Amino acid sequence: MLTDALKESAARAALDLVNDGMRLGLGTGSTAARFVDALGERVGQGLKVLCVPTSEATRAQAERLGIPLTTLKDTPQLDLTVDGADEIDDQLRLIKGGGGALLREKIVATASNQMVVIADESKVVATLGAFPLPIEVVPFGFASTLRLIEIMSTQAGCEGEIMQRQTPGGGRFVTDQDNYIVDCAFGAIQEPEVLAFALKRVPGVVEHGLFLGVADLAIVAGPDGVRVIRRPGE
Incomplete structure (x- = not known):
């Protein structure tokens, strides 16, 4: 309350x-x-x-x-x-x-x-990242996009579990733009600007949750x- x-x-x-x-x-x-x-x-x-x-x-x-x-x-x-x-x-x-x-x-x-x-x-927070970073991706080529997100994030100094968001009923979460969301449990994101730049280089990424x-x-x-x-x- x-x-x-x-x-x-x-x-x-x-x-x-x-x-x-x-x-x-x-x-x-x-x-x-x-x-x-x-x-x-x-x-x-x-x-x-x-x-x-x-x-x-x-x-x-x-x-x-x-x-x-x-x-x-x-x-x-x-x-x-x-x-x-x-x-x-x-x-x-x-x-x-x-x-x-x-x-x-x-x-x-x-x-x-x-x-x-x-x-x-x-x-x-003192450092961003305890909350899993959401990334919106297009459905086409989803598995390939997921792989590239992992590669680019690692190069930017961020590693952790990357999971596709599900609905409470267990189905795929779909955004108002008919895209998917992946949630990235990176922990501390020491250089948010570096990660943001890396993610924008992945063609299947529509947008990321770093503002x-x-x-x-x-x-x-x-x-x-x-x-x-x-x-x-x-």
Whole structure:
């Protein structure tokens, strides 16, 4: 219950950054869902916003709450994206993708003037990698892509079990883009930029869950209150 309360606190704090008339990106995951709920309350009170969801799950939630939606085709530049994270380090580098929406999340975040991460204190780490790194891959040539991911990751200094994500029922997890997710238990990722570069060289990799230089600030809720982590140099 404490974690739920902290997620709620971070989400409510992020709502203070939203102004009337903003174009927003809406993230995916349990903490982002709390922000969408809070935003829905404000919309019901008269707040005017236009939003792009990062997943079909978020789209359905926003529609239930009466939040006006658009697409990046019609609104290619956004003011602010608010999303969660699976891990955050002190340089505001992230691992995302636990909810399987990392591709859309990264597209929407980079289409925004500002990305704000909301999280509870447990998501802040000294070194990224305890949370398995999600990678979205196309189904074609899956076995070959998996092999190349292992080779390139090893060359980047990362080794560990690479597993295809399954649904709770035991089937293959399929993203909103009809791709697969593999989760890489690398442990500590000492050089995230090196690993990110290596993974992008694998043709079957659509996107990876390392969000580097994307987030502008993180709103983190802990037992002692809410604090802000900013990207170094800003």
